[in-house]
Amino acid sequence: MSFKLRCLAVSIALLVTPAMGAENSPMPDPALVAKGLQLFNDTSVSGGGSVSCATCHFSTGHTNNKTYVGLEVVADGDANGRSTPTLWGAGERSVYGWAGTAPTLEESIRGIIVNRMKGAEPSKENLAALAAYVRSLPYPKNWQLNDDGTPSPIATEAVKRGFDLFIGDGGCGTCHVLPSLDKSSRDDIGTGGKFKVPSLRAVASTAPYFHDGRTASLRDAVKLMWGVYAKKMDTGLVPTDAQIDDLVAYLSAL
Numbered sequence: 001m002s003f004k005l006r007c008l009a010v011s012i013a014l015l016v017t018p019a020m021g022a023e024n025s026p027m028p029d030p031a032l033v034a035k036g037l038q039l040f041n042d043t044s045v046s047g048g049g050s051v052s053c054a055t056c057h058f059s060t061g062h063t064n065n066k067t068y069v070g071l072e073v074v075a076d077g078d079a080n081g082r083s084t085p086t087l088w089g090a091g092e093r094s095v096y097g098w099a100g101t102a103p104t105l106e107e108s109i110r111g112i113i114v115n116r117m118k119g120a121e122p123s124k125e126n127l128a129a130l131a132a133y134v135r136s137l138p139y140p141k142n143w144q145l146n147d148d149g150t151p152s153p154i155a156t157e158a159v160k161r162g163f164d165l166f167i168g169d170g171g172c173g174t175c176h177v178l179p180s181l182d183k184s185s186r187d188d189i190g191t192g193g194k195f196k197v198p199s200l201r202a203v204a205s206t207a208p209y210f211h212d213g214r215t216a217s218l219r220d221a222v223k224l225m226w227g228v229y230a231k232k233m234d235t236g237l238v239p240t241d242a243q244i245d246d247l248v249a250y251l252s253a254l
């Protein structure tokens with residue numbers, strides 16, 4: 001190979017290498033995920049040294065179904081309270097926190113450590129590990145649904161009818177957009193300010209509902225939401241009990 005050709009080959013190799021680095025790879029690095037899981041259960045992350053991420057999200061990343069101000073459990077519906085979200089599928093969300101003000105998973109986790117847990121500023125490496133662990137948590141699969149959230153051919157009739165209402169008369173799909181069933185924008189739906197449209201994946205097991213945990217049952221949350229859309233669009237549609245049952249059946253498959 002001539003000198004010129006060799007230089008060309010080296011420059012091409014330099015150009016190509018960074019793009020093939022692990023940073024942009026969709027495959028989680030198992031060592032980083034393992035370190036993240038360890039930190040997730042580590043109480044020294046918090047200022048007081050008694051609370052870890054798993055205190056509120058379990059080691060699995062799911063919600064403990066409690067509502068908090070800081071580290072204090074408060075009554076569901078407390079205006080300052082924030083209900084603990086599940087982290088299942090969080091890697092696919094587009095904004096974080098009920099207020100929807102954290103643009104990335106890393107920034108969301110940093111804010112929780114420093115503000116909620118009063119812990120020391122986390123290192124870049126520890127933040128990356130925690131984020132990698134959270135990104136490794138998929139939302140549960142259900143035989144009644146395709147990967148994009150639409151009903152599979154073998155879904156029950158109730159789930160199929162519920163889906164039709166979800167994207168049809170209920171108007172739900174205009175805000176809770178498939179496949180993640182959230183949206184990056186914030187909306188004021190009359191619950192006391194602007195909140196992000198939360199993902200509805202695994203929603204049957206994330207009670208209490210809404211940012212402040214004001215609603216204990218999924219059925220009541222669905223009724224409230226139907227009313228919001230009907231009023232906003234002036235549809236005049238009032239759902240029957242059977243229609244609410246169908247919507248709950250669809251949401252329970254997510």
Ligand code: HEC
Pocket residue numbers: 040045051052053054055056057067068070071072082083084085086087090093095096097098099105108109112113116117130134
């Ligand atoms: C005291 C309970 C508690 C602890 C401890 C806790 N969280 Fe949370 N987490 C919450 C609550 C409550 C929210 C919702 C906060 C809000 O919206 O203001 C939340 C939100 C989140 C979110 C945003 C999810 C979304 O979709 O908006 C992530 C990510 C998260 N927590 C990860 C963690 C990690 C990682 C740790 C440990 C470093 C941790 N949490 C510790 C209660 C807790």
Ligand code: HEC
Pocket residue numbers: 098166170171172173174175176186187188189191195196197198199200203206208209210211212218221222225226229247
């Ligand atoms: C205009 C946009 C919009 C429409 C339309 C809409 N939602 Fe929502 N939804 C939101 C927002 C914003 C929140 C969070 C509000 C809060 O936390 O106070 C929410 C919250 C929820 C929750 C609570 C989730 C949780 O984890 O606590 C459920 C369940 C829900 N919606 C279901 C539905 C259903 C079913 C429909 C259709 C009947 C629907 N939504 C229509 C914007 C919308």
